[in-house]
Amino acid sequence: MNKLICFTLLIFINSCASYEKFKAITEELEIPSKVYASDYNQTWQAVIQVMKRFDISYQNQESGKIKTRWMDNTLQVNFSDAFGSGDAVKAAEFKLLINVAEGYSYGRKVTKVTIFKRQRVENDFLQGWKEKISDVIQEKTLLYRISRLIEIDKKLKEIDKAREKEELENF
Secondary structure (H helix, E strand, C coil): CHHHHHHHHHHHHHHHHHHHHHHHHHHHCCCCEEEECCCHHHHHHHHHHHHHHCCEEEEECCCCEEEECCEECHHHHHHHCCCCCCCCCCEEEEEEEEEEEEEEECCEEEEEEEEEEEEEEECCCCCCEEEECCCCHHHHHHHHHHHHHHHHHHHHHHHHHHHHHHHHHHC
């Protein structure tokens, strides 16, 4: 009976520890996303163009998913923490997960892009990798770049329509 109580107590303590580990993630996690007033193909092309500089491991337009491989960003993490109280990390890497979904808002086609960044750091080889919450700067920057590309594409289409209309009038 005593062993059963000890075993139950051990499971309870471990489950509470894992809850505390992910409590901050669930309470404070913000997954950056943005809704664009454009069709799916136009948004997908903008996302692909923005993601060209990353090492993509999976890309599927039908499902609207893009995943990158783990990429090293040790220098950026150490630079951003240079003025903080933390010590420099031995290694840091991140992975981006992008989801593009089509929908409707007020009868118009819209597309929602969500970018999730997994960041992990290794302080020393004994501790191993630890997940770190993203500061969402890179995600918001990518969403801004996507919106700029969509706006440029729309302007170019407007110019082409105006040019076609002018050519038809002059014909």
